[in-house]
Amino acid sequence: MRREWFDPFKSDVEVVFAAAEQLVQKYPEPMSEHALEQIHLVNPLLRDSGHSYIGYIIPLWMHLSDGLPQAKAHRLSTACLMHMLYFLNQDEVMDERPADTTLKLSLGNLYYMDALCAYSELFSLSSPFWTYFRQYVEDWAMSVTGENSIDYFKRSPLLIAQKAAPLQLGTAGSLLLLEQGHRITSVCSAVNIALMTLQMTDDFTDTKQDAVHGNYNSFLSHISTALEHPYPAHPVSECVHDNVYNTQFMNSYVNIARQYNMKLTSSNLGIPHLEAFNSYLCSILGQAVQNIEQHKKMLLQGGFHYWMSEQHHGS
Known part of the structure; x- marks a missing residue:
């Protein structure tokens, strides 16, 4: 592809x-x-x-x-x-x-x-680039130090992108070199959606690992909110663990990414590569859920056939 x-x-x-x-x-x-x-x-x-x-x-x-x-x-x-x-x-x-x-x-x-x-x-030292540099590093610092006590994803999914805020420097820097500083706010808002989606895909992949290490994870946050359990919490409750592969929660998590992707693709910012990248991430996240669902069906089918076989041999 x-x-x-x-x-x-x-x-x-x-x-x-x-x-x-x-x-x-x-x-x-x-x-x-x-x-x-x-x-x-x-x-x-x-x-x-x-x-x-x-x-x-x-x-x-x-x-x-x-x-x-x-x-x-x-x-x-x-x-x-x-x-x-x-x-x-x-x-x-x-x-x-x-x-x-x-x-x-x-x-x-x-x-x-x-x-x-x-x-x-x-x-140059007088360039506004350095103001953005400081702001993005401060955003990162506040995000990583607050993860143990603040449920960012519950407050707003976009807040999880702050952990990757310094990656915005490529955007701000490019626009300043183009002498288009007036576009930084709108374009960085769009990039923020991609950073959020990227974090969501990583979190979905690392759910089990993050639960063990006590790292903040947006999918664990999503499940905890749905079950009305406190988060972040370590150790993660058994109920949350048991619902990691819950179809409803996985699909609603993917839908959040898709809703923000619609906002990005309808923003008309003229950044087709960013839109394509975020759509790609959404498809990767959706495919991961589909793979899990397929695996669940195979296990269920296998267990059922095994049970039927045992019943047949026992009769």
Whole structure:
């Protein structure tokens, strides 16, 4: 299936990842080796890297749709990629408490420095870019520290996108380079929908894992709200656990994503690649539910046939 939000940009993505590799090859060992491994893990040209494209691809979209000069699009995209790697390491340390925490935090700071250097080459100190930079990082900080006590998804599904707020820098930066700062609010609102949908797909996939680790999860929030159970709560109640594969809850969760997708596609912002990407995420989420439903039917059918067979042999 052709992914119109990615396939036309493969050559640009190749340039961006090559630039990132050049940066990390200058890191001291063994961090350089680990950095290259991380870059390869998120490189969609080498393997299925999940849905992290939104972290760096927006400037490339803006090159095609709005005429952002290619060199600037590549530079900003590279900066966004390095910045994304920094936050990926931060999130992993907070969510999974890995054994190599020291390495990930140390490496993250090198990513952060390279991102800042790249941003500084594109934006002067007086640029409003740095105001957006601070705001998005503050939004991220407030979101990750509040997850243990605030049910963001219950308040408003869009609030879960704040955890990915720094990924908006590709949008704000592109529009500032295009001298279209007046569009930042409306376009970032649209990108926020995609960030929300992305988080919803990740949460649906990681439901069981997040329940065990006590990480905030929008699908667990959705189930808890429907059952009138408090959330966030750790450990998650047995009743919530037992309803993870409840058809009604899974479908209503997908419907939330679809409703916001309708808002995005009807916004007429002229960002076809963003609309295509969010629609793709909605289809992925819907397919995941369908796969679970199909599996449930097979198990049910198998159990029924087994029971019938036992009855036949016992008679």
